[in-house]
Every structure is written in C-alpha cells, then in structure tokens.
Amino acid sequence: xMRDLVRALMLAGLLLASGAIWAQSYVIxxxxxxxxxxxxxxxxxxxxxxxVGDTFDDARSAEVIRALYQTGFFSDVExxxxxxxxxxxxxxxxxxxxxxxxxxxxxxxxxxTEALRGVGLQPGRVFNRTVLDQIETELRQQYLARGRYNVExxxxxxxxxxxxxxxDITIAEGxxxxxxxxxxxxxxxxxxxxxxxxxxxxxxxWWAFLSRRDNYSREKLAGDLERLRSRYLDAGFxxxxxxxxxxxxxxxxxxxxxxxxxDEGEQFRIGExxxxxxxxxxxxELRELIEIEPGEIFSxxxxxxxxxRITRRxxxxxxxxxxxxPIPEVDxxxxxxxxxxxxxxGPRVYVRRITIxxxxxxxxxxxxxxxxxxxxxxxxxxxxxxSRTRLQRLPFVENASLETRRVPGTExxxxxxxxxxxxxxxxxxxxxxxxxxxxxxxxxxxxxxxxMGTGNRVTISLSNSQVxxxxxxxxxxxxxxxHGATRGFSVFYQKIDAEEANISRFTSNRFGANVTYGIPFxxxxxxxxxxxxxxIEILTVDTTPVEITDFLDREGDRYDIFSTEISYTHDTxxxxxxxxxxxxxxxxxxxxxxxxxxxxxxLTYNGQEIFxxxxxxxxxxxxxxxxxxxxxxTDTLPFFEHFFAGGIRSVxxxxxxxxxxxxxxxxxxxxxxxxxxxxELFFPMPLAAENESVRMSAFVDAGQVYESFGDFxxxxxxxxxxxxxxxxxxxxxxxxxxxxxxxxxxxxxxQNLQFLLGASF
Numbered sequence: 001x002m003r004d005l006v007r008a009l010m011l012a013g014l015l016l017a018s019g020a021i022w023a024q025s026y027v028i029x030x031x032x033x034x035x036x037x038x039x040x041x042x043x044x045x046x047x048x049x050x051x052v053g054d055t056f057d058d059a060r061s062a063e064v065i066r067a068l069y070q071t072g073f074f075s076d077v078e079x080x081x082x083x084x085x086x087x088x089x090x091x092x093x094x095x096x097x098x099x100x101x102x103x104x105x106x107x108x109x110x111x112x113t114e115a116l117r118g119v120g121l122q123p124g125r126v127f128n129r130t131v132l133d134q135i136e137t138e139l140r141q142q143y144l145a146r147g148r149y150n151v152e153x154x155x156x157x158x159x160x161x162x163x164x165x166x167x168d169i170t171i172a173e174g175x176x177x178x179x180x181x182x183x184x185x186x187x188x189x190x191x192x193x194x195x196x197x198x199x200x201x202x203x204x205x206w207w208a209f210l211s212r213r214d215n216y217s218r219e220k221l222a223g224d225l226e227r228l229r230s231r232y233l234d235a236g237f238x239x240x241x242x243x244x245x246x247x248x249x250x251x252x253x254x255x256x257x258x259x260x261x262x263d264e265g266e267q268f269r270i271g272e273x274x275x276x277x278x279x280x281x282x283x284x285e286l287r288e289l290i291e292i293e294p295g296e297i298f299s300x301x302x303x304x305x306x307x308x309r310i311t312r313r314x315x316x317x318x319x320x321x322x323x324x325x326p327i328p329e330v331d332x333x334x335x336x337x338x339x340x341x342x343x344x345x346g347p348r349v350y351v352r353r354i355t356i357x358x359x360x361x362x363x364x365x366x367x368x369x370x371x372x373x374x375x376x377x378x379x380x381x382x383x384x385x386x387s388r389t390r391l392q393r394l395p396f397v398e399n400a401s402l403e404t405r406r407v408p409g410t411e412x413x414x415x416x417x418x419x420x421x422x423x424x425x426x427x428x429x430x431x432x433x434x435x436x437x438x439x440x441x442x443x444x445x446x447x448x449x450x451x452m453g454t455g456n457r458v459t460i461s462l463s464n465s466q467v468x469x470x471x472x473x474x475x476x477x478x479x480x481x482x483h484g485a486t487r488g489f490s491v492f493y494q495k496i497d498a499e500e501a502n503i504s505r506f507t508s509n510r511f512g513a514n515v516t517y518g519i520p521f522x523x524x525x526x527x528x529x530x531x532x533x534x535x536i537e538i539l540t541v542d543t544t545p546v547e548i549t550d551f552l553d554r555e556g557d558r559y560d561i562f563s564t565e566i567s568y569t570h571d572t573x574x575x576x577x578x579x580x581x582x583x584x585x586x587x588x589x590x591x592x593x594x595x596x597x598x599x600x601x602x603l604t605y606n607g608q609e610i611f612x613x614x615x616x617x618x619x620x621x622x623x624x625x626x627x628x629x630x631x632x633x634t635d636t637l638p639f640f641e642h643f644f645a646g647g648i649r650s651v652x653x654x655x656x657x658x659x660x661x662x663x664x665x666x667x668x669x670x671x672x673x674x675x676x677x678x679x680e681l682f683f684p685m686p687l688a689a690e691n692e693s694v695r696m697s698a699f700v701d702a703g704q705v706y707e708s709f710g711d712f713x714x715x716x717x718x719x720x721x722x723x724x725x726x727x728x729x730x731x732x733x734x735x736x737x738x739x740x741x742x743x744x745x746x747x748x749x750x751q752n753l754q755f756l757l758g759a760s761f
Contacts, residue, residue, distance in 0.1 A: 025057035029084040037092050037163050039073050044090070047071050056086060064088070072126055093126045097164040103171040106146055112169075115142050127165050129157075135169075143173065147216035149253040150174030179203060179214040180255045184228075186243070186262040189235060198231070199224040201258065216256045221245070225260070232264065233300040238330060238337065239265030268298045271329075271336035277343035281317060286310055290341065298337050303328075310341060315381030320349040320404055320414055349379045352413040358420040366455035367391060367420060369479050372523075379404070379414060386523060391420060392575045395457075396450040398423040399692075422450075423728070455479065457488075469495040476516065486518030490532075499541075503657050503668045506548055507539040508640055512561075524572050530565040538640065545663035548639055555634070559597035565590040573610065577728065578695055580682075581612040600637050602628040618682045620697075624650070626674040627709055642670025643705055646718075648754040650676050651703040653720030653739025655749035660705025673712060676703030685725065693728040701739065719743040722752075 030052060033041050045051075049067050050060055061079050068077045068090065076091040099116065101109045116122065119131065119138050136153050143151040152172040157165050182202050184192050196202050200220045204211035225242055232240035243261040250256075270292050275283050289309040291302040307324040314322035322345045329338040354375050356367050370390040372383040384402055391400035399421045407413040447459040461472040476488035491513045499505040514532025521527060538557045540549065566589050573582035585607040592600050608622040628637035646668075647656035663669040680699040685691065702719045706712050722739035735756040744750065 025055050026081070026084050028052050028054050028056050028086050031086045031088065032082075033088045033090060035090040035092065038095060039092060044068070044071075044073075044088075048088075050086070072128060092163060093128060094159070094163045094165045096121065096123050096125055096127045097160055097166050098123055099167045099169070101169050101171060103173065106148065106173055106176075107142055112139060112142065115139065121167070127157075127167070139169070139171070143171075145218050147176045147256070148173050149177050149249060175254070176215045177249065177254055177256045179216050180257055182258045182260070184260045184262060187264065189237065189264055189267070190231070195228060195231065198227055216247070216258075221247070221258065228260070228262070230300070232262075234302075236267040236269065236297040236299065237265050238268045238298065239263075241265070266335050268330070268335045268337050270294050270296045270298055271331065271334075271338040274338075274340045275343065276340050278345055279343055280319065280345045281313060286313065286341075286343070289313055292339065303339060307341060310343065312381055314343070314345050315379065317345075318348040318350070318378030318380065319345040320379040320381070321346045321406075347412045349412055349414050351375055351377060351379055351416050352407050354416045354418060356418045356420070358422065361422060362396065362420075362450055362453045362455065366450075366453065367418065369484075370394065371418070373416060384416070387418075389574055391418070393573070394449075394455070395576060396422055396424075396455075451475075461492075467497055467500040469493075478518075480517075484520045486516070486528075488516040490514050490516070499667070501657060503644065503670065504545055504548060504639070504663045505541055505543050505665060505667060506640075507541075509537040509539070511535055524570055526569045526571075528565075528567045528569065532563055532565075534561045534563065535559070536561060536640065543665060545665045545667070545669070547663050547669065551636075551639055555598060555638075561596045561598060562593045563590060563596070564593060578682075578692070578726075579610055580618045581610050583610065584608045594632065598630070598638055599632045599634045600628060600630040600641065602626065602637070602641060616684050620678070620680040620682065622676075622678045622680075624674070624676040624703075628672045637672045639669065642672065643674035644668065644670045645674055645676055645703045645705045646749075647751075648735065648737050648756060651701045651718055651720055651739075652699065652724070652737045652754060653701070653722060653741050653750065653752060654718060654744075655751040658749040659703065659718055661707045671705040671707045671711075673706045673709045674703070675706075675712070675717075676701070678702070680724075695726050697724045697726075698722075699724055699737075699739075700742075717743065718745075718748065 028050060031045065031048070031050075033044050036044065047067055047070075049063050050056060054060075064079060065077050068074055068088070073092060074090045075093045078089045080087040080089060099113065099121065101112055104112060113122070115138055116135060119134050121127075121131065121135055132155055135155060139153050140151060151174050154170040156168045156170070158168060159165055179201055180203065182192075182196050182199065184195050187195060200213060201216065201224050202213055204213040225245065229240060229242065241263045243263055245261070246259040248257045248259070271294060273290060273292060273294060275286055279286065290306040291309075292299065292306060303326050307326050310324045311322050314324075322343070325342045325344070327340045327342055329340070330336075331338070351373060352375070354368075354371065354373070356364050359367060371387045372390070373380060373387050384404075388400055388402050391397055397420050401419045403417045403419070404414050405417060407415055446462070447457065449457050451458040455478060457474075457476040457478070459472065459474045461470055470493070472490065472492040472494070474488060474490035474492075476486060478486045480487035493511040494508075495510075496508050498507065512532060512534030514530050516528060516530045519527045519529070536559045538548075538552060540552065540557075567586055568588075569584070569586045571582070571584045573579040573584055586605070588604045590602045590604075592598055603626070605625040606622070607624075608620060611619045611621075613619055626643045628641060628643070630636050630638070644657040644660065645651055646654040646659040651659060657668050657670070659668070660671050660674070661669045678699060678701045680697045682695055682697045685694045685696050698721075700719065700721045702717050704717045706716070719742040720739040721742055722737060724735070724737040726736075727734045733756070737754050738752055739754070740752065741748070741750060
C-alpha cells in the first residue's frame with residue numbers, strides 16, 4: 001500500500017514538472033529507469049527500442065511500453081519526462097524462489113520439475129501469474145499419459161521478502177484407470193487373443209497380481225500398435241493399416257476400454273529374389289544368407305534379417321559401413337513381392353587405433369590381450385563381437401562396449417573405442433546353510449580376480465568352522481604365454497569333520513600342492529592338465545561306521561597320492577556371470593597314478609545349454625555325471641572321494657550331501673556314481689527389470705547318488721522345483737533358493753530355504 005502511494009506521488013511530481021509531456025517531440029538526453037530491484041538497468045535498456053539521441057514522441061511511447069511488457073520481467077510500465085530525460089517507472093514481477101511438490105508418488109519430483117521447465121517455470125525465473133493455468137495443464141497431461149484421470153492439482157503461491165515467491169504444488173494423484181478390455185475389429189487372419197497376448201496393454205492373467213499390464217499409457221498403446229503392425233507385415237499383409245483407435249473412459253474415470261479398428265488387406269507372397277550392386281562376396285555365398293524364398297509368404301522380419309546377415313558377412317571382409325538395401329517391387333494384381341537386395345559395400349575399412357577407457361583398476365594390456373580385432377588390420381565384425389564377448393567374460397568386468405568411429409578426413413579408416421565398466425574384483429565369500437539339526441554353517445574365502453590390475457587371480461581361503469579347518473593359497477595367470485596358455489599354483493591344508501558336514505563320522509587331514517596348465521585349442525576349447533601331490537590321513541571315532549573301519553583295516557589310514565587331472569572344456573557362453581546364451585561342456589578325469597598308496601580314478605561331466613528366449617528370458621538345461629572306481633589292487637573308490645548330492649549347488653530343496661547311500665549309522669555315505677540334471681528359466685526380478693545385477697529363476701532339479709553305476713534306477717531319482725534369486729550386490733554375490741520336493745521318500749532330509757552369502761571389496 002505504502003509502496004503504491006510513493007509511486008503515485010513520484011509520478012504526479014514528474015507530470016507537474018514536465019507539463020504537457022507528449023505535446024511536442026524532443027531529443028532524449030538521458031534515460032533513467034526507476035523501480036528496478038533484481039533486473040539491472042543495462043539489461044532493461046537492451047530491450048528498449050530507443051536510445052539516447054533519438055527523437056521521442058507519442059508514437060514512440062507505445063512502442064517502448066510494448067517492448068518492455070514483452071520481456072515478461074515487468075507487471076507495470078509507465079513513462080514520464082523530466083526536461084529532456086526519459087523516465088521509465090517499472091514494477092518487476094516476482095522471482096521464483098522454490099518449487100515444491102507434495103503428494104506425488106507415481107512421477108518423481110525431478111520429472112515434474114523437468115516438465116515445468118519446458119513451460120518456462122523454474123527457480124530463479126520470473127513468475128507470471130498468467131501461466132498458472134498452463135502449469136496445471138502441463139502437470140495434468142503428465143498424469144493423464146499415465147492413466148491417472150482423477151488427478152487433482154492445487155497450486156499455492158506464497159509471497160516472500162525481496163519480491164520473491166514460493167510455488168507449492170499439491171497433487172492428489174488418484175488411482176490409475178484400469179484397462180478392462182482390448183477389442184480388435186476387422187481382423188480375420190488372427191484371433192483377438194493371438195493379437196493381444198503380445199500387447200503390453202491389456203488385462204493381466206489372474207495369477208499376475210503384481211502386473212501393471214492393465215495400467216493405461218499412451219506410450220504403451222503406441223508400442224502395441226507397432227507390434228500389431230509388425231505382426232501383420234511379418235505375415236504378408238503389406239497393406240495392413242490401423243484405421244482408428246478409440247480409448248473409452250467410464251463415467252467414474254476408473255475403467256478403460258480400448259477398441260482398435262484394422263484393415264488387413266490382402267496377403268502377399270514372395271516373387272523373385274535377386275541380388276544387385278557391387279557383390280564383393282560371391283553371389284552364391286550371399287544367397288545362402290537370404291531367409292526368403294519364392295512362393296513363401298512375405299515377411300518383413302525375414303527381409304530385415306536377410307539384409308542384416310549380408311551386412312554382417314560384408315563386415316567380416318572389412319566393409320564396416322556396407323549398406324544392403326532391400327528394394328521391393330509390389331504386384332498388387334498377383335499379390336506378389338519381388339525383392340532385390342542392392343549391395344553397396346563402400347570402401348574396405350582398416351582399424352587405425354584402438355583406445356580403451358574405463359579401466360580404473362586394471363592395466364590396459366590385460367584388456368588388449370583379450371581383443372581379437374587388431375590395429376592395422378582391416379575391420380572384421382565377427383572379431384569385434386568376439387572381442388566384446390571375451391571382455392565381458394572377464395570376472396572383473398561388469399559390461400564392455402565397442403564403438404566404431406570414422407577417422408575424420410578419411411573414408412577407409414576407423415578407430416575402435418573400447419569402454420569397460422569394472423566390477424569389484426575381490427570377494428570375501430561366506431557360504432551358509434540352515435537346518436534344524438545343524439543350525440547355521442559358515443565358511444569364508446578371500447579372492448582377488450584382478451590382483452593389482454594384472455588380471456591374475458589370487459585366492460586365500462580360510463575356515464575354522466565346526467565342519468572344516470581350511471587354508472588354501474592359489475595363484476592363476478590366465479595369460480602365461482602370448483598364445484593364451486594359463487598356469488597356476490595351489491598349496492592347501494584341509495581338516496574336515498565329516499560328521500558335521502552331514503556325512504559319515506570320520507575326520508580327514510589333507511595337505512598338498514598342484515600345478516595347473518591350460519592349453520587353448522580354439523576360442524572356445526581348452527585342455528587343462530593339473531599334476532599334484534596330496535597327503536591324506538583318516539582319523540576315526542568310536543562311532544565310525546563299519547564301512548570305513550573295514551576300508552582302513554585293508555588299506556591303512558595314511559596315504560600319499562600322486563595325481564593328475566585332465567579336463568577338456570568347450571565354452572561359448574556370452575559371459576561367465578548371468579550368461580544369457582551359449583553352452584559350456586566340461587569332461588574331466590582325475591587319476592591317482594601308479595606309485596600312489598591308493599590307485600583310483602574319477603570321471604566327471606558337466607554340461608549346460610543356455611537358450612536366449614528374448615532379451616529378458618533365458619532357458620538353461622544342465623546335466624552332471626560323476627563316476628569313480630579303484631584299480632590295480634584298490635578294490636573300490638575310496639570313501640573320502642565319494643560323490644554327494646543335495647543342496648543349493650545340486651538338488652535344491654534337499655539338505656546338503658544328504659542324497660544317496662547311507663552307512664551303518666544311517667548317515668550319508670555318498671557313492672561312486674552321481675547324476676544330476678536341472679532346467680532353469682531365468683527372468684528379471686519383478687519391479688526391478690532394469691537392474692542387471694539381480695536375476696531370478698524358476699527351476700526343476702533332479703538327481704541322486706548311487707553306490708555304483710550298476711545300481712542306477714530312475715525310480716530313485718529325487719526331484720524338486722522352486723524359485724531362486726541371485727543378486728550381485730555391492731557387498732558380493734547373494735543367492736537364495738526355495739525348493740519344494742516333487743519326488744521324495746521317507747527319511748529324506750528336506751531343507752526348503754537355502755542361501756549363499758558373500759561380501760566384495
């Protein structure tokens with residue numbers, strides 16, 4: 001009030017002093033601006049269409065006022081004259097001090113702030129009350145796009161000292177309108193269910209109680225329409241079109257009905273298939289890469305795949321930027337499509353330089369030795385992909401990407417930029433299990449997969465639990481030679497109380513050492529040889545079963561074992577942790593050599609096939625076999641080398657080592673033959689699908705241990721099913737499983753919940 005009175009008196013004084021201000025024009029000697037608080041005089045003068053020395057009259061006054069209003073800085077502008085000085089009296093609009101949101105849960109405050117920034121509302125900017133409706137409209141649109149049609153928005157403006165305001169926005173989001181039905185009208189080739197089951201929008205199945213499929217979103221619906229269009233184009237309907245889409249909201253704004261009107265058109269088939277352009281690769285070889293054949297139903301997906309396969313083949317020859325353009329010739333009358341793949345290979349490209357970034361804790365040479373694409377060689381797409389896979393398979397790499405960039409000023413050179421994201425390479429692992437009979441059991445190991453950035457693996461294992469006392473030091477150099485051979489050493493001492501490990505009642509003391517050599521035969525095949533020495537001492541107790549005491553009476557209780565383990569591994573998995581495709585097969589033989597106090601052998605096979613079902617889902621099928629026997633005077637496989645099964649690493653839902661033969665004390669005794677199998681469907685964790693460090697699975701496990709191979713009976717197999725979760729947490733790998741036996745027998749030791757814990761550094 002007082003401020004307005006002062007301004008009025010000032011203006012009146014100026015008017016009285018100037019007389020008839022606009023009666024005649026005058027030359028501006030100076031310009032004064034009064035009423036400025038935050039805006040500088042220099043800023044205001046830059047927006048004025050007049051300057052000192054200009055002639056000023058009535059016509060120019062309207063121009064000046066209009067220009068200053070258009071800046072948005074001022075809520076009032078008045079002009080006055082003092083002699084030949086132009087006086088501009090302004091009232092600034094308030095500045096926004098802070099914008100706050102309350103009640104918003106579906107959209108974070110950051111997202112709402114970004115939306116308001118798009119309409120010019122953000123802290124520090126001038127506040128204009130005329131944009132309040134625009135603010136509400138913009139926020140409402142954000143919520144309508146998420147299906148919240150009952151959203152209520154209240155905006156409160158709080159005036160602060162120094163001509164500032166706070167904008168407080170209270171939001172009552174309301175519940176999301178649910179999709180009750182999706183109708184497709186005009187479809188004849190496919191039933192509604194066959195079309196809509198691939199939609200992200202729709203009614204979820206009754207069991208998917210956490211699904212958000214029935215939450216409406218314009219973006220989701222647009223994606224569904226594109227999937228629908230792709231479905232028809234892949235089935236030969238070239239002229240398919242979505243005529244219209246109606247989204248109907250019930251009066252209470254809680255339910256949504258979607259109707260999609262389509263025009264299928266006619267189905268087309270493939271006519272001639274030709275190759276044209278510069279065929280730098282023999283045409284016969286390129287034709288084998290084309291998935292479509294004359295007479296087949298047209299499929300856009302197969303056409304695109306064919307073009308990509310040809311492009312990839314050209315990339316192997318160094319044509320990194322080849323362009324394969326499928327050109328269709330549509331015959332509407334005969335309903336055929338003649339397809340020509342026009343090949344433009346471009347220049348053959350050489351790799352000038354390879355740069356590596358992201359290796360914060362690893363020597364660059366460790367990554368370079370994994371690369372199959374070399375500097376100075378021509379570009380090879382297969383070698384680049386293989387290099388990426390080899391990098392991702394390193395245990396201390398979370399993700400690896402390779403990007404190709406043209407060298408400026410050249411047509412035939414590229415730089416390859418390798419970016420790695422490293423994970424914690426050290427781990428302090430804790431193995432844990434829980435049962436009513438044993439309680440919690442813990443073991444610990446300290447390992448470093450990337451010792452001092454060299455890529456070498458160093459492991460120190462220590463344990464002093466009720467089950468075992470363990471000390472083990474091992475070192476592995478995965479690139480002992482320039483050809484990729486590996487070499488490692490290991491020294492160990494182990495004392496095991498077998499009774500505490502849920503097997504027969506005896507104690508073993510073992511110490512020894514071994515050397516490991518790995519010889520690569522190809523990118524995927526490796527032969528490992530591990531010669532070693534081990535001293536084994538067996539200690540008994542009063543309740544040691546007769547099966548063990550009889551063996552000790554025959555063979556003694558202390559043995560020197562000279563052994564060699566030979567294994568062959570074929571591994572094509574895309575990564576070692578959370579693999580989504582590929583296979584791994586390992587065949588091994590561990591033989592106690594002549595000259596040892598006991599002579600025996602153990603044969604093992606472990607195989608896994610992983611099928612990538614989609615970007616999010618993978619199916620794993622695995623099989624494990626183990627067989628052992630004595631030879632040259634040793635009648636049977638020593639009891640301390642028996643195979644065991646049961647637990648989170650083999651047949652989940654059954655207690656560790658509990659399956660198979662039992663001794664005279666009814667404790668698990670293991671056997672000379674073991675078989676295990678598993679089928680596991682991997683999928684993202686619900687509500688955390690974007691988190692690449694978490695993965696869940698649904699599994700079916702089967703397995704059993706037999707006294708010998710001849711005792712194998714399928715009726716004795718134990719089967720379980722359940723769910724599992726693995727989290728590569730900041731503190732290390734955490735694995736949980738809940739298994740429910742599907743085939744068990746009285747006396748089996750059930751352990752539904754099992755877990756492994758770890759910590760990383």
